[in-house]
Amino acid sequence: MNKFNITDNHYWQNVFSRMALIVISVVIMVWFMPRATGPQYRYDIGKPWMYSSLIAKFDFPIYKTDEAVKKEQDSIRKIFEPYYNYDTEVEKRITARFLNDFKAGIPGLQGNYTAIIADRLHRLYQTGIMKTQDFSEIVKDSSNMVRVVNGKNASSVQIGCFYSMIGAYEKLFQDEKLAPHKQILQRCNLNEYIEPNLIYDRERSETELNDLLGSVPLASGMVLTGQKIIDRGEIVDEYTFRVLSSFERETQRRNSTVNTITSTIVGQVIFVTIIIVLFTLYLGLYRKDYFDKPRSIAMLYVLITIFPILVSLMIENNIMNVYVLPFAIVPIFIRVFMDSRTAFVSHTIMILLCAAVVRYQYEFILVQLTAGIVAIYSLRELSQRAQLFRTVLLITLSGCAVYCALQLMQDKSFDDMDNSLYKYIIVNGVLLLFAYPLMLVIEKMFGFTSNVTLIELSNTSKDLLRALSEVAPGTFQHSIMVSNLAAEIANKIGAKAQLVRTGALYHDIGKMKEPAFFTENQVGVNPLNNLPREEAAQIVISHVTEGLKLAEKYNLPKTIKDFITTHHGNGKTKFFYISYKNEHPDEPINEALFTYPGSNPFTREQAILMMADTIEAASRSLPEYTPESISALVNKLIDQQVAEGFFEYCPITFHDIAIAKQVLIERLKAIYHTRISYPELKKN
Template sequence: MAKRFSIDHQGWWRNLKKHRYIRIFLFALLGVLTYGLLVTNVIPETLEVEQGSISEQDIRSPLTIENKQETERLQQEAYEAVDPVYSTKTRYAQNQIERIQDIFSSVEQVQLQAAGSEDELQEQTINENELDSGTEDIPLEEQLDILKEMLPGETVDNLSDTALLSLLNASPEDLQIAQETTASAVYDVMTDEVKMDEVDEARDRAERKVDISAVDPQLLRAMAEIARFGITANYMLDEEATEDARHTAAEVVEPVMIREGELLVEEGQVITAEIYQKLSLVGLTEEVPMVYPYIGLGIIIVLLISMLAFYLNDAKTTLQSNNTHLLMYGAIYALTLVILKVISLMHGTDVHGLTFIAPVAMGTMLITTLLQSRVALFSSIIFAIIASIMFNQEAAGVVNFTHGIYIFFSGVAGVFFLGKSQRIIRMLQTGFFVAVINILVVTSILMLKNAQYSWMEISSNLGFAALAGFLSVVLALGLLPFFETGFGILSTTKLIELSNPNHPLLRKILLKAPGTYHHSVIVANLAEAACESVGANGLLARVGAYYHDIGKTRRPHFFIENQMKIDNPHDKISPQLSKTIIISHPYDGSEMLKQYKLPKEIIDIAEQHHGTTLLKYFYHKAAKESEDKIKEEEFRYPGPKAQTKVAAIVGLADCVEAAVRSMPNPTKEKIEGLVKKIMLDRLEDGQFDECDITFKELKMAATTMCETLQGTFHSRIEYPVDELKEKEADS
């Protein structure tokens, strides 16, 4: 018996893969591996530098960051450079006029009190002599005191007693003239800008404006004094406008940025306090905490693995429930990252573009071939993000977008061109296609950099990019058999290999049971066409049909298709023994397939193609020969029933082919009726209860089988017999 190398045949894995936390463990293991491979790429680079020392090398910024201290300094300079904002206070003129009017109003009130009352004053004959005699009721000194009490303190402090007495002695007409003249003069002067250093000049102008000859000289001096008092500065500092202007000037200042790759210190340059502050700001001094890059990388890895886990658990692939396939995906993922890491360490060589030789398409091609193309596409994104950090030695910062873009396109190219066809020639063509895409991507990258490259450098970059495509396909083809064997994967390539007639088991069927071989070929044609009509794996159905009756090779003559010119051995034995021989062939075949390490999918088809169907012929024969009641369960296959669409369709095709082959003079109508009856019998018998095939798909599969059978069992032309030759032959 051949040794089993598939991991599914190992006891430790069979027990471990059913553990409830195994998927969490596998994803955690991928996260730890990714972190371990990337941690060396984020270790902060620190320099042993001090203020006042001489730099031993050119130092460039590893990142882009704002120099907030320098920005604040420039903003403060801009703030302080703004001149104060002044504005004319138009309300000041009205305020001063109101103050002047208040003075004259107060004087009139004092005069009325001095005269006795306002009514008595109106009854008197208005003439100058009577007024003078009326105001003498209260002495001028007392009138002056009353007036000072009525006026604001500031007014009293700025006007002399002589001026106030002149107002008290003036007649109402003169007071009216004085008020209007003074107010007009003050208003005329205050409507213009009066700056702080121009107040005296403005007061002189107001004094000249009240210089009229229509009033008493003493009153005129009082008017001049009041006019000068009424003039004040109205062109003042606008604190709110000044503050707004200064804030606007500070906001206009552009942030001072330290750009990634910017030269901070030249070799031999003295490290000043300003330069040291910049070095600390970009994290190149020992004063900066070292833990943040590790935490940041951990967060990135957690996000990547979480997204990967969510996608793989949600996508409708075998990775959703098959932990063996998940382990295989993890192995491909880990192998791809390890290869990328090894190549990333070659950046220190003098060979230009050597890191472009990274064969990331190997990983995506293996995932496409062994699992699914959509999973490979998603993996391309993950590989690109990881590579952008892994290949950051050539970048000034922590991320190298150049290699990230290159890895992404290289990985995706392997998926798109390989597609659903995984033949060897197709994979070789894919390597060429990946090489072309790599060359195009590298060419675009060199153009985007707009640097002056020599032809030798360009050729080196493009050459390694092209070599990456061919290296990817060589590695993929070399590793494919190991993954297929180690994880029991049934790829298209493996199926094509198993369909080779020279396979030992197929040759065994052909030599020991030729009738079964012919039967299996027809069943393969029926099953493949039916599976493709419902979107199932037609190639798997064909190969599974080739091997589904391999168990018949142990006792080939007990099966009718192999009984050529011999008596039927079942006529000489009991129905119970015949039942035992017939029922054993799926399980004999399963054991033989396991011995030859065939994939589990093929073994399942062999075990499940009869399900739990009833051996009707031997059941009825036993019932006739026995006086006791025979139970159906004794003449049923023990199962299991079909678990997949492919197994269900192969079982249906097996039954249909045997029935149609035994039909005399098959016609289109007879075939369709028989196929429909067989399908309904199996459906009512519950043979499709444990698989996900629908009634609609069963009808489509049955229709396709009818079309295939009509081509196989078509009517033939009856050729005329040559009578002369017939006579000669008889003679």
């Protein structure tokens, strides 16, 4: 009863957790989706109207294009007259300071040059002096006018009538009375007595300019209720394009009410929920091994959720073009860590969710689906960087080719094609190259192990494997043999060959603790013969726990640790167990002392390793190597493993086991075949 209660609780816990995952995914995606209201049509200048006749349901203005409004505003800015305040106090203050500084006359000059210079300064200030920076900005066109405010009066004056500070200083020395004494006067630092008396009135100028810019009408013309806008098959010209854009804009403005926005959200929730539920059903029905693993399902939902969010943010904030996003990175990751079918379904689901946000769904879906399919087909197994470069190149070329084909299907010639999208597709390809470093992030975040990592781990020059070859050379050679056998079996039955190869290399690393107690490392003497059976069994069993300790120390992935745990399952050390029973037939036995602490295999790769490990070790004890003896050994041991239930919770079939037997028999026959004795040369 308790067992059934625990099972039921686990079942309902899984159900509620998956439902929560669906709800969270739907809420997050709908939250970021833009709230576009009203009908959305697809139309372009020079193309026929593909929908039914469109009649105006209300009066609305025909809005000008942004370019037209900007052009009118630029014209206003060009003729606008900024305001400058004429400050009379500047001349009084500067003239008084000059007369006080040179009341004794100009050094080196005879005559009343002080009065002459004061008069010339008066003329300059009466004309008007600006800051050099302000003058330079508006003097480019000498016909530009400014509004000079003197008291309560404001008058328009050409900019050419004023001086900049530098121009006023130069004008001073152009005077016929002062020019002959320029060198003497330059030592008087007369530039210190030239300051701007035309001060820019920023607040008044900006207020006036904004009023003028605001007076630019945003619309030109009206469409009345009942007026036909366009009929099916009519060509969309520039005027009709503006009318259609104005109609959509006004429709969205009128529909931006609480009720309309609510209905939009409801529609988005229904659509996203249907798509996510279909994806969840696929996992539950056809990929239950992923569906039951929290890390696997978390990665899948994160990957199909993040891109619709990015697309929504880009469209809502008008950031670049959605085609720059590397959508194909999702099927790449799922193909590398899972399988092709799940990669295709996940990519399709993600593209459909993104298409609910973009405007040109047909074009977007075709381009991105093609890119995803090419990614899946071209990257069956990632083991080298060059494979990713080739995949990215194929994805980019296929995206460009599909987009070009779609335009040709719309009766466009090569000269009339829109080439703006190609640069975004190329940027997309460049961003796809980041899949390689991001793969490490996915591995660490969700606990997966890619083939790239497995290949790196299987390098026998790595620290742990090199230490194994030095400390326990017999165990190392045994591991190499097992890895080759297991990889060949995996290739034959369609399992993950690289995974089982790497797992086989590490499955016996625990024997490094006491290598001399294991037969493959012994030379003649077996120290276990002098120990009690229980103690000897514990030493042999300890290589599993010691192996896990080393795996933790060297940060090996969980998938590799699972091979260490399961390669003996929860079986017994039969030699010591049977020997102890024979020696103590009437005594009760503590079977835990002779039982390995691991769990039975739960993947096909782990089952393959158990079979290959057992057969390779046992084959060394055969008295003679004949096809009959090898076949008998393989069939006996593997049938015994099946009978003892080692593969009960493992998704391996009898057909797979039969193929494994055949591979092991053929390989062992090739390894242990009898060589022909060479004859000796007879002596005369």
